[in-house]
Amino acid sequence: MAATDRRAARADKAGAIIxxxxxxxxxxAPLKVFAESAPEHGEVAVKYLQYKDSQPGLERIKVKAPSxxxxxxxxxxxxxxxxLVSDSVSGATPRYHTAISGATPRMNDERVAGDxxxxxxxxxxAYSVGLSKSKEHDYDSSAISxxxxxxxxxxxxxxxxxxxxxxxxxxxxxxxxxxxxKRTAELMVGVTQAWTANDLLQANLTFNSGRGYYSDPYKTxxxxxxxxxxxxxxxxxxxxxxxxxxxxxxxxxxYRDTFGIRxxxxxxxxxxxxxxxxxxxxSLRLYSQSAAKFYFDPVYDPDVGAPYPPGYFxxxxxxxxxxxxxxxxxxxxxxxxxxVKLTPDWSADLKGERYEQRSKWRxxxxxxPGLDPFSATFLQVGVNRRF
Amino acid sequence: MRSCGxxxxxxxxxxxxxxxxxxxxxxxxAARRAIAEVRRIETTYSRYRADxxxxxxxxxxxxxxxxxxxxxxxxxxxxxxQLHALSDGLFDITSGVLRRxxxxxxxxxxxxxxxxxxxxxxxxxxxxxxxxEVHLAQAGMxxxxxxxxxxxxxxRAMSVLADAGQRHGFVNLGGDIRVLGPRADGSxxxxxxxxxxxxxxxxxxxxxxxxALASSGDYERYFELDGQRYCHILxxxxxxxxxxxxxxxxxxxxxxxxxxxxTIAMLKGEHALDFLETQRAxxxxxxxxxxxxxxxxxxxxxxxxxxLP
Numbered sequence: 157m158a159a160t161d162r163r164a165a166r167a168d169k170a171g172a173i174i175x176x177x178x179x180x181x182x183x184x185a186p187l188k189v190f191a192e193s194a195p196e197h198g199e200v201a202v203k204y205l206q207y208k209d210s211q212p213g214l215e216r217i218k219v220k221a222p223s224x225x226x227x228x229x230x231x232x233x234x235x236x237x238x239x240l241v242s243d244s245v246s247g248a249t250p251r252y253h254t255a256i257s258g259a260t261p262r263m264n265d266e267r268v269a270g271d272x273x274x275x276x277x278x279x280x281x282a283y284s285v286g287l288s289k290s291k292e293h294d295y296d297s298s299a300i301s302x303x304x305x306x307x308x309x310x311x312x313x314x315x316x317x318x319x320x321x322x323x324x325x326x327x328x329x330x331x332x333x334x335x336x337x338k339r340t341a342e343l344m345v346g347v348t349q350a351w352t353a354n355d356l357l358q359a360n361l362t363f364n365s366g367r368g369y370y371s372d373p374y375k376t377x378x379x380x381x382x383x384x385x386x387x388x389x390x391x392x393x394x395x396x397x398x399x400x401x402x403x404x405x406x407x408x409x410x411y412r413d414t415f416g417i418r419x420x421x422x423x424x425x426x427x428x429x430x431x432x433x434x435x436x437x438x439s440l441r442l443y444s445q446s447a448a449k450f451y452f453d454p455v456y457d458p459d460v461g462a463p464y465p466p467g468y469f470x471x472x473x474x475x476x477x478x479x480x481x482x483x484x485x486x487x488x489x490x491x492x493x494x495x496v497k498l499t500p501d502w503s504a505d506l507k508g509e510r511y512e513q514r515s516k517w518r519x520x521x522x523x524x525p526g527l528d529p530f531s532a533t534f535l536q537v538g539v540n541r542r543f
Numbered sequence: 544m545r546s547c548g549x550x551x552x553x554x555x556x557x558x559x560x561x562x563x564x565x566x567x568x569x570x571x572x573a574a575r576r577a578i579a580e581v582r583r584i585e586t587t588y589s590r591y592r593a594d595x596x597x598x599x600x601x602x603x604x605x606x607x608x609x610x611x612x613x614x615x616x617x618x619x620x621x622x623x624x625q626l627h628a629l630s631d632g633l634f635d636i637t638s639g640v641l642r643r644x645x646x647x648x649x650x651x652x653x654x655x656x657x658x659x660x661x662x663x664x665x666x667x668x669x670x671x672x673x674x675x676e677v678h679l680a681q682a683g684m685x686x687x688x689x690x691x692x693x694x695x696x697x698x699r700a701m702s703v704l705a706d707a708g709q710r711h712g713f714v715n716l717g718g719d720i721r722v723l724g725p726r727a728d729g730s731x732x733x734x735x736x737x738x739x740x741x742x743x744x745x746x747x748x749x750x751x752x753x754x755a756l757a758s759s760g761d762y763e764r765y766f767e768l769d770g771q772r773y774c775h776i777l778x779x780x781x782x783x784x785x786x787x788x789x790x791x792x793x794x795x796x797x798x799x800x801x802x803x804x805x806t807i808a809m810l811k812g813e814h815a816l817d818f819l820e821t822q823r824a825x826x827x828x829x830x831x832x833x834x835x836x837x838x839x840x841x842x843x844x845x846x847x848x849x850x851l852p
Contacts, residue, residue: 171823173807176625177800181618183698184797196710232566398796399823431841500729 184353203538217247238272252463252478254528267292328373338368416449441489444519448482450475454526483524486517549574556717563711563727573707577700605682633810638779639687650766694802697721725752739789755798759805760790787812
């Protein structure tokens with residue numbers, strides 16, 4: 157007792173009494189982002205996203221994507237939400253590694269995607285069914301998912317389970333004879349725990365298993381296994397600082413798949429309200445991955461030349477890819493989000509992110525040699541109306 | 544959308560829970576749970592019930608036999624210790640023994656000898672704690688959770704309402720207020736601050752969508768004798784009522800914080816305002832000449848002068 161009090165006395169600092177009060181049990185309502193009750197308000201959000209990526213000497217892909225999101229509570233027990241996005245993609249990507257000379261011809265593509273989810277809320281649980289569909293001229297995807305969440309009696313813990321199934325059809329403008337399919341099934345289990353009034357912990361484990369066509373028809377040479385299993389562990393810790401009214405959101409994600417890729421992501425966001433209307437959220441994400449087993453470095457056959465690795469024709473490998481995304485690299489994303497609550501019902505946000513990828517930034521191993529750096533910029537503006 | 548008020552009597556005060564929502568039956572069920580929580584705290588920490596944890600600790604004072612306490616009581620005792628340290632000993636939950644000589648109903652000054660005998664029975668440093676065991680060093684000592692019990696109950700009741708899925712409303716336990724959330728339309732609640740010299744009037748008001756408001760004053764329980772006011776807020780160093788402020792109101796994220804800050808400010812006398820500013824509290828204070836002082840933290844709602852419209 158005495159030691160605690162002396163510590164408290166030394167901590168005769170700004171706001172010490174408020175801080176002491178907030179640590180009493182049950183004084184702050186738990187951070188219940190996951191209460192199993194239907195949303196009280198409907199919401200419409202309209203967003204516009206612009207994405208651009210590049211490497212030295214090549215502007216690669218540009219994406220413009222307006223989207224609309226609608227959430228409508230139907231009754232205290234039911235809610236439906238859905239979104240619609242239309243992407244227009246243009247640009248060119250290297251056919252192998254980061255070779256500019258081998259880039260695909262400039263292309264233009266339109267993608268339309270939509271999803272709808274219906275949720276039923278019970279006293280301590282919620283169940284939802286979701287359908288999604290995405291269509292572009294060379295890729296169709298349909299998916300269905302079921303999710304359930306169960307809260308403990310004190311609402312401090314929530315368990316989530318989800319299953320999903322997706323069926324994709326792949327074709328190519330490169331090869332009109334290409335008509336392939338891919339089917340994947342997914343299982344997710346997760347738990348969220350309000351640890352203290354100011355700390356929220358979450359762990360999610362996802363398994364995804366698919367069969368079908370995984371190769372990229374726009375890359376050469378590119379032959380990938382027709383089976384892939386992925387395992388993803390995502391852990392999150394959100395801590396609220398009541399004296400600053402800010403929240404630190406941290407996350408760690410571990411990814412591994414049967415292609416041989418192992419990836420680690422560390423993320424942190426600082427959510428800082430400024431005055432009553434504005435929230436500023438800077439964010440940082442660090443990423444590192446190992447290469448897929450069948451990725452090959454840009455060392456080409458001395459006779460045939462790029463894009464074929466030495467011995468490609470005499471002793472062809474079963475699987476092969478020169479896709480930069482399957483190489484070993486590290487990446488850093490810096491972001492800033494500005495959200496403004498204009499009235500209790502109207503809000504607007506602006507978000508920008510810069511992504512920089514370098515082979516040598518891989519953590520815990522060598523990055524893939526001989527690749528150019530890769531950068532991307534992401535800008536999104538949105539308006540949100542609650543009703 | 545309805546706005547429903549649920550009035551009840553608890554902790555010697557008129558209390559109200561106000562909730563906005565669609566379904567009156569759902570609001571009433573949430574309010575019932577919150578009222579049950581207030582009554583649970585009242586019973587658990589009552590000095591008047593022989594079986595309460597406080598009565599058992601007090602009954603064992605000076606016997607050398609420690610009393611085992613639960614998590615909640617232990618956390619409240621930790622908090623009491625922190626308040627004692629952070630108030631330089633002014634906030635002391637052992638000073639309840641002074642009730643034996645101060646009788647606000649009979650309007651009598653205490654016998655100085657009897658008061659002198661009580662002073663050695665006070666002092667948080669005489670509360671012996673080890674783990675979950677508590678013992679009061681001397682026979683006759685008493686713990687009294689009255690200094691923050693009502694405020695704690697307001698906070699806990701708010702949490703129960705939040706747990707029950709409510710988002711819009713507040714808990715008011717005799718002027719100790721904890722806001723659950725804004726009105727259903729997103730607007731703030733407006734609370735009046737009682738005029739310290741005029742029972743029926745308010746001297747200021749404040750709009751709130753979250754957090755808590757608590758007031759301490761020399762008008763709550765007092766008597767006047769020979770033109771001198773003697774109020775119920777007693778300085779543990781002397782055993783005599785404080786003078787200097789007629790009322791101090793504080794807003795803070797939690798009601799236990801607002802209540803402790805306003806009480807300690809009353810005890811701090813001329814250092815009250817410096818203390819509140821160091822503690823990052825937003826406050827509205829009225830001195831003996833009815834001159835008002837207020838200070839708002841950034842982001843906090845402003846105290847508005849004048850009676851409620």
